[in-house]
Amino acid sequence: MDAVDQWSAGIVMMADPQVSAIPVRECGEELVDASDRADLLLSSFRADDSGVFAWVRGGVLDRLAMASQALPDGLRLLIVECYRPPALQRRYFDGYLETLRAANPEWDAQRLRMAASRYVSPPELAPHSAGAAVDLTLCTDDGAELDLGTQVNATPEKSQGRCYTNSPDLDDQARHNRAVLSAALRGAGLVNYPTEWWHWSYGDRYWAMITGAAEAIYGPREL
Secondary structure (H helix, E strand, O other): OOOHHHHHOOOOOOOOHHHHHHOOOOOOEEEEHEEEEEEEEEEEOOOOOHHHHHHEEHHHHHHHHHHHHHOOOOOEEEEEEEOHHHHHHHHHHHHHHHHHHOOOOOOOOOHHHHHHHOOOOOOOOOOOHOEEEEEEEEEOOOOOOOOOOOOOOOOHHHHHHOOOOOOOOOOHHHHHHHHHHHHHHHHEEEEOOOOOOOOEEEOOHHHHHHOOOOOOOOOOOOO
């Protein structure tokens, strides 16, 4: 067992049947543009020409605003990506799945799907495609990113597991910065996907599983 697999022990992956078993009762809440909020900064890393990367459900945006207010003076939330169209989610998932298959030809289909979901959610379950999730990090007021141990969207393989939120292989500063980010977001009601320190959501199936809610309130949306 390599380090990444060892740190995965006890984590419910997005592809786990526990997640897909949770029903969705779509509340119909609209997607809104996070770029309209002056208290949130947007990264250009995942920006698209239409700007849909910055769209998110209204309830999620309200909670991001709450989290922003809870940060220490001089720090801001830097939004990297919110909404992701289902077709794009499918492309990301299939591409990563093929990468894992090429590197691990002995793995069966179930193991490949579960391993792929450490980094990209299966399209039918993806919180990003429901407008329920946001990838983000911390920065200073002038936009300088803080050290949180890895870049946003670092794969488990390339980061040697440091992308995991509670990775033991972090220096004190990165661990502190993650704790600051987590405290603000958890205090606002969002939940983290433990294999990606930057991924937080509200209202989706994974959120429902973590919080004990009977159902998710946001399901996948096509624009």
